Amino acid sequence: MDQIAAMRAFVRVVEAGTFTRAADLLDMPKPTVTKLIQQLEAHLRTKLLNRTTRRVGVTPDGAAYYERALALLSDLDELDGSMTRSQASPTGRLRVDVPSSLALFGIIPALPDFFARYPEITLDLGVSDRPVDLVAENVDCAIRGGDLVDPSLIARRIGEVRLMLCASPAYLATYGMPRDPRDLEESHRVIGYFSARTGRRVAFDVVRGDESYELDLPYAVATNDSTAYLSAALAGLGIAQAIEPMVLKYLDAGSLVRILPEWSSAPIVLHVVYSPNRHLSSRLRVFVDWVAEIFSTSRIYRWPAPALELLRGPNVSA
Known part of the structure; x- marks a missing residue:
């Protein structure tokens, strides 16, 4: 069994919610994904997923394994990136949560510039005014406005809006x-x-x-x-x-x-916040720096x- 491949398949199934969708995202046949999960469960001697006809859910053991596997795969991707590319070209997936108005009228219009600089980063952008639990929902960072209510988070002030x-x-x-x-x-x-x-x-x-x-x-x-x-x-x-x-x-x-x-x-004062337990990967670091830059250079929020x-x-x- 290729344990790394099996872990990647497991993480993708958990995030996608179905084997079919996970197979599409991984660009591999569905039977291959199913076999990798079965091999992983046999190797660990525990059931990781609850399967139904419509949806796949995680067991308690599966939820715990998912968090550790995700962190390990993130570190592995970061290690590979540091060996094969300079830090100016980070790679990998980044999950960011942004309030609706800031996403639609600020961040998203500026994203072509971000991807022109960092084409190897994949961005999962959560957009809503619902407060998220960064740790529980595996969010790398969030942009938040107003008073910070969680003192445990690391916060970087990036600007303000009127x-x-x-x-x-x-x-x-x-x-x-x-x-x-x-x-x-x-x-x-x-x-x-x-x-x-x-x-x-x-x-x-x-x-x-x-x-x-x-x-x-x-x-x-x-x-x-x-x-x-x-x-x-x-x-x-x-x-x-x-x-x-x-x-x-x-x-x-x-x-x-x-x-x-x-x-x-x-x-309204704006901050980028992230958990102190979150590894500050190069992709997270360049995103935080980029967000701070687009505010500090006034390209969005200060008008002539x-x-x-x-x-x-x-x-x-x-």
């Missing part, structure tokens, strides 16, 4: 253009956003000089996903407080209009003066 208030022309035609934060409390509704981790709704906050307001405003709909939040704003369901890169093109097109442009919100003018949008009166 928030702005906006609404659709249809909403403003119905409710009027607010002139002051107090107007929001008196005659407007917002789109609510609640934490996927705590279920708590996030209040609006705005600042102008020494004046500041934290507004817990009425809403018709609330969501815990930023892309759904944007969709609700475009549908005219209320006023949104969204990150700048997410709404820029819609402000430019007139689908959204900026509200109270003289008022601002505290920026013409773009800032677009962010103000057309003036819609009541």
